[in-house]
Amino acid sequence: MSDRILEKLSILADAAKYDVSCSSSGSNRKNDNKGLGNTGNGICHAYTEDGRCVSLLKILLTNVCIFDCAYCVSRKSNDIKRAGFTVQEVVDLTINFYRRNYIEGLFLSSGIFKDADYTMERLVLVAKKLRTEHKFNGYIHLKTIPGASEEIINEAALWADRLSINVEMPTEKSLALLAPDKKRSDMLRPMEYLKTAIIANREEKKLFKKAPMFAPAGQSTQMVIGATPETDLEILYLANGFYKKMNMRRVYYSGYVPISNDNRLPAIGTPVPMIRENRLYQADWLLRFYDFKVQEIVDAENPLLDTDIDPKLSWALRNLHLFPVDVNTADYKLLMRVPGIGVQSAKKIYAARKFRRLNSEHLKKIGISFRTAKYFLSINTEFERKDLLPGQIKQLILTEGNSKYKANFSPQIKLF
C-alpha cells in the first residue's frame, strides 16, 4: 500500500508543479477551536533545487483529463501514467504533513475528469472534510474548475482560503490556439462571480463579526509566458486589469517549460525564459507595492521589459529629468522610486532623517544599494551623476555590479 501511495504522490505532485502559486499568506484563520493549525503571513518550509518555495502540499486529485491543452503535461493526448487520489488519501497526507511542520496547508487542483462540476465537487469535499472532521485551520487553496457552477464555487469559498482560476494565456487568440477546449469566458465568469461575492462578504463581515469566512485570501490567477508571442506590454496590461477590475490578490507568471514536441510550441530543450519571468515579477511588484502605473513600466515604444536591468531602473533612466532626488527632503513615494532603494529602506530613510541630515555613510549602513542609487540621489550637495547620459549610467551600473544572471541563464527565447 505504501508503494502505491508513493507512486501516486510522485505522479500527482509532478503534474501539479507547473502551477507556480505557492503563497500561503493573506488569510487570517485562527486556531480558536483547539484544532490543528492557523494561517498568517505564510511560511516557506522548504525550497526545491530550482530555488522555488515549498509552502503547500501542491497536488492534483487526478491527472486524468478530458481536455487537450497543448502546454499541459496532463493533456488527454499525452501518453503518461495516470493516477488519482481518493478524498481520504489527500486528507491524510495533508494532516500528516502539516502535523510534522512540513507545510502550511494544501493546494489542490485536478484534471477535469467527467465534467467541471463533478471534478469541483471532489475538491470541495476534501476541503470540507479537513475543516469539519479534522478541525483543520491551515491554508487551503482550491483550483476553480472553468465552467463549474456558482453553487459549487460558492461552497468552495466557504471552506477554502483562496480560489484561483488560471487564465492560462495572455490573449484569447493564444488560448484558442493551444487550449481549444477552453473558453476565456468560462474563466472570467467565475472570477467575476467570486469578486462580487467576496466584496459582499467583506461588507457583511463589517456588520456581523460572525459572518462566515468566504475565501479570506481572495483569488489569484496565472498565465504561461513565453509559449506564445505576446509582448510584456500585453501581459502587464492584462495583469493590471486583473488587479484593478477583478481585485486579484496575485497574478502569477509561469515561464513555459517545454514539455512537448507540438509544433505550436517552443521545442523541448528550449530554455525556460527565467529572466523574462523575473522581470515580469519585478514589474508586478512595482504595480502592487511601489505605486507605479502600468503605462510607466511598458508603453507602445517600450513593449518589452529590459532583460539586463530591472524595470525600476529602466523607468528611472527614461525619466532622468525627475532626478536627482534630495535624500533629505524628497517625498516618501519618490524615495521609493529611486533605483537601489526599496520600500523598507525608503521607510527607514524617511524616519531617520528627522534626527539629522543623512550622508552617504548613513545610507550605506542603513542598507540601500548605494552603488545604484548614487546616480539618482543628491546628498548634501554631493551628486555623482553629473552630466552622464542614460546609456552611460546603465553601463556604469552594469560593469560595477555583479549580475545575478550569468551564463547559465538564457535570455528570453526567440519565437518564430
Added chain:
Amino acid sequence: MDIVTYDGSMEGLLSAVFEVYEYKIPDPVICVRSAANGSLFGQFHEVHSNTEKTNRVYKKLSERLSKTSMLQVYSTFLSGLPGMENILLRYIQYVLASKQSVEYDYSHPDVLFVQQTSKKVHREKHRMEAFIRFQVTQDQLYYAIIQPDFNVLPLINNHFRKRYADQRWLIYDSHRKYGLYYDLETVTEIEMNFDIDVKHTKSVATLNDTNEELYQKLWQQYFSSVNIAARKNMKLHIQHMPKRYWRFLTEKQVQFNEEF
C-alpha cells in the same frame, strides 16, 4: 573601567542597567558572570537579578519605546552577540536621555545595531518556524531537535503553541541544552542533557511511531517530485536553505546520507 557581571538572563541585564544608574558607574563593561575572567585592572561589580529593579527599568523603557522596539531590545539580547550588553546599555541610556522618541534614529550607530541585530534574530526565528521537522513517537509526542544560530526558543513558543494546539510536542535546542514542551495545556521550559549525536538521529528513530518512516518517505518523494529540473538553480536553493540546516531537514536526509 568597571566590570559589571550579571547572571546571563534578561532580568539580570536590566538589573545591571539599573545599578549602573544607581551606583553611577562611570565606565561600565557588562558581561555574564561565568564569562568574566579576572581582569587585572578595574573593579568588579556583581549584580544579582532583582525583580523590582528589573521592573523599574522595564516600565521606564516601555513608556518610551513602542512594542516593536521593546521586542527589538529583547531580540538583541537573545542574539547573545559579544558586546551586545554594552550596546544595549548605551541604547537604553540614549532612549532615556532623549526627550522625544529616538527609536527610528537609524543613523545613530546603537539604534541601527539594535534594529539590524533584531532583524537577524527575527530571521532565525522565522527559519525555525519553517525548518523544524517533527517526528512522532509511539506515544504520539511530536519532537524536533534544533541548533539555531541564536537563542530563539523564547520567540517561537507562541507560534508553535497556537498552531499545534491539539498535539503534544517538544522542541529541543541541543546547543543550548534546553527545550520547550507542550502538554496540550501549557508550554514549559525543560532543561535536559539529551546527549544526541545528530549525525546518528536514526538511533532515536527506534522510538518512532510505525507510520513515521512512511510519512518521511512520502515527504522526500514530494520534495523531489515538485522540483523542475529544467529550472535547476542550486545557488538560490542554498541561499534559501543554508547547508547548516540540512542535517535536521527530513527532505535533505536522502542526499545527506549519500554524502557522508
